[in-house]
Amino acid sequence: MLHASLVAAAAEGETHNPVIPELYDIVWSAVCFAVILIAFWRVFLPRLQKMLDERSAAIEGNIAKADEAQRQAEAALEQYTAQLAEARQEAAAIREGAREDGKKIIAEAREQAVVEAQRVTVGAQAQIEAERQAAVVTLRRDVGTLALDLAGNVIGETLADDAKASALVDRFLADLEASEKASPSARNN
């Protein structure tokens, strides 16, 4: 239809053919094109490019900043971890030292106690020995007198003869000691 109309239009001669350009049409179209081209080429697109460059620079700057922040955070974390480990080590050392000290104190106390016990034991033994000696001496004296009295009474005569008496006592005591030695267990009873 369009084609037919165009032919009809051309045939009439008076009307314009829309596909045959007028010279002024071309001229003004070219002028418009040139103006817009120069505007975009020389002004608008360079401005856009500059802004896009700035934007990518800003984005890269932000990325660098973020990297920096992350690096700092990592360093801080590392430092913190190191400090923590150090503190733990220190705590462990202190604990260990305390345990050692404790052991030492206990050992010292035990030693002291042992020494004290020995001392007490020795003192006690010495006292016992002294008392025993005293008892032995007293006993020896009293037993002699007692035995002589008893014997005097038994035989009815006074053993006035001291020489005889003391010889008798000594023999008795020697017998006594001998029998004591023969059966040591008897003394313990």
Add this chain to the structure above:
Amino acid sequence: MSGRCRLGLFSNRAGVFRTFVVARAELHAPKQEIALKALAVNLLVQAATDDGGFHAPSIDEFFPGALFFEGTPFEINRIMLVRFIAVAALLIVFYLGTRRMKVVPGRFQSIIEMGLGLVRNNIAFDLLGEKDGKRFLPILTTIFFMVLFMNITGIIPLLNIAGTSVIGVPLVLAVVAYVAFIYAGIRNNAGAFFKNALFPPGVPKFLYIIVTPIEFVSAFVLRPVTLTLRLLMNMVVGHLLLVLFFSATQFFLFTAGGWYTLFGVGTLAFGFVFTLFEILVAVLQAYVFTLLTAVYIQLAVAEEH
């Protein structure tokens, strides 16, 4: 490769429109039937039997009288003024939008960046790669926004005609695209460029007798022609459709009156919908034109197909 086929694809809206008009015409009273049939027949040619009440759109819409410098190569008519306004608007928008670009964008700057980013990332860098994309970015950006701003004037009140609906702009831009992709090919590797374009690899030798002329016409003749006509005809037909809908509304509401007011409401609704559709077409055609230019450049700089 047929240019006719591509053209058919992009100008079939006229066919849709005709079906619509004929269907309408069969349903209504004789008086309107005559008027609408006359409209259908004389869509692009001045209606010979204009019955005073109805102003049918014609191709003369695109050739208004000269305002300044009549008869010189610098003649200025209404459409040229519309183009100047579009260029001025473009320059102002991008001047303000890129004047103080901040690293953290505001609302307006975001929109400007989105527009520039569409051409830069989605067309230039995606198809051509960063290096070649940067080289051809000014041309691609210019083509996209020039087409977009001049298309959008078609639906702006008081301007009401697309700056691209006269052949000058589509033709100039197609020539720019043509020069750009041939320059890119020759600059990159002239031998490989012509070899790939004219003797596509993987084709049996004797078939080059057929393939080479077809490829030549396809690459070096039809590309600029289809670029030009696709854009031109989309804008021409879009404008004629809007004129038709709104002049029909005017006719139904104020000349025919009575029950036909209802049809007037219908045509007004269609006019509104097609106005929205024209926004889509304006953006889409700008995108298609730019994308095809980038594709042609990409094919030219590619080592192998």
